[in-house]
Amino acid sequence: MSQYSAILGTGASLPRRAVSNQELTEFLASRGVETSAEWIETRTGIKQRYLCEADETNCQMASRAALQALNAAGVLPDQVDLIVLATSTPDQVFPSTACAVQAEIGAKKAMAFDIQAVCSGFVYALTVADSMIRSGQVGNALVIGSEVFSRLMDWNDRTTCVLFGDGAGAVFIQASAEPGILGCKLHSDGTLGCILNTTGRIDGGKIVGDPFLRMDGQAVFRQAVSVLGSNALELFESLDFRLEDLDFLVPHQANVRILHSVAKKLKLPEERVVITVGMHGNTSAASVPLALNHAIEQKQIKKGDNVLLQGVGGGFTWGSVLVRM
Incomplete structure (x- = not known):
């Protein structure tokens, strides 16, 4: 009998503080950066985002999301075999945030590691966990996307600082005789690393290079719209899956214009596209599981x-995972 994996539970966690566009523009104005709430919403669809306070950590958010996913699945932490956590903003260089989550929630039997694929991180992590279940190495897994992107922001750069927020989302997947995760397709193009990056590093106890997120917004927009549409069709063709059988698209929540463009390329009605960028902003690896959890809680999915x-982000990376819930 073939072994597949299926999603049994989802979870999410956000920082305490929601920051509206108006509040953000007032903060930026105090720094001499001119923008407006209307400008942000019109160009991105973002109305607010959640930002971590100094005492809030990636591990805390990831752990809360993980426990919520386990509770939804009716599973205890000590039953978890694997934790794969996607993040570009760990609390420390090492140990991994996944290991910190393992300790925090008491998943004593689980192997744990991080994956870094920026905004594609969750679909990369889900593909890895699915592969390990299909191969029989593990029976179940927690897959988490968790980010504190506010700590990479240059608050003098209007082109980036209005876009990003913090948060975490998680799913619990388990071996299944029936296919839940139907298929995955991942890609990358390292020659495009220059269009979205944070190039700074620690060297000799000091930060060397630029510690802030930098982005060529137009280049990212063009690439995202191009690769997400073609990647979806590539995956469907490999599975002999008909586009008309797709019920919902849960894309990386980067910019509402990208989401609408991808939906148009796939000839998908916009009511079948899950959009949460307005309330969360761009939360990088956390955006897909946050959106999925929201849609399930709202009984949309x-x-x-x-x-x-679907995820797309720095690297340049992109990928798709087709799931039967």
């Missing part, structure tokens, strides 16, 4: 639905 999860 239901058991049996065919759902396409």
Whole structure:
């Protein structure tokens, strides 16, 4: 009998503080950076984002999201075999944030490691966990996307600082005789690393290079729209899956214009595209699981639905995972 993996539970966690566009523009104005709440929403679809306070950590958010996913699945932490955590903003260089989560939630039997693929991180992590279940190495896994991107922001750079927020999302997946995760397709193009990056590093106890996130917004927009549409069709063709059988698209929540453009390329009605960028901003690796959890909580996505999860981000990386819920 073939072994597949299926999503049994989802979870999410956000920082305490929600920051509206108006509050953000007032803060930026105090620094001499001119923008407006209307400018941000019109160009991005973002109305607010959540930002971590100094005492809030990546591990804390990831652990809360993980426990919520386990609770939804009716599973105890000591039953978890594997924790794969996608993040570009760990609390420390090492140990990994996944190991910190393992300790925090008491998942004593789980192997744990991080994956770094920026905004594609969650679909990369989900693909790895699915592969390990399919190969029989583990029976179940927690897959988490968790980010504190506010700590990479240059608050004098209007082109980036209005876009990003913090948060965490998680899913619990388990071996299944029936396919839940139907297929995955991942890609990368390292020659495009220059269009979205944070190039700074620690060397000799000092930060060397630029510690802030930098982005060529137009180049990222063009690449995202191009690769997400073609990647979805590539995955569908490999699975002999019909586009008309897709119930929902849960894409990386970068910019509402990108989401609308991808939906148009796939000839998908916008009511079948899950959009949460307005309330969360761009939370990088956390955006897909946050959006998925929200859609399930709102009873938008239901058991049996065919759902396409998509990520695209720095690297340049992109990928798609087709799931039957």
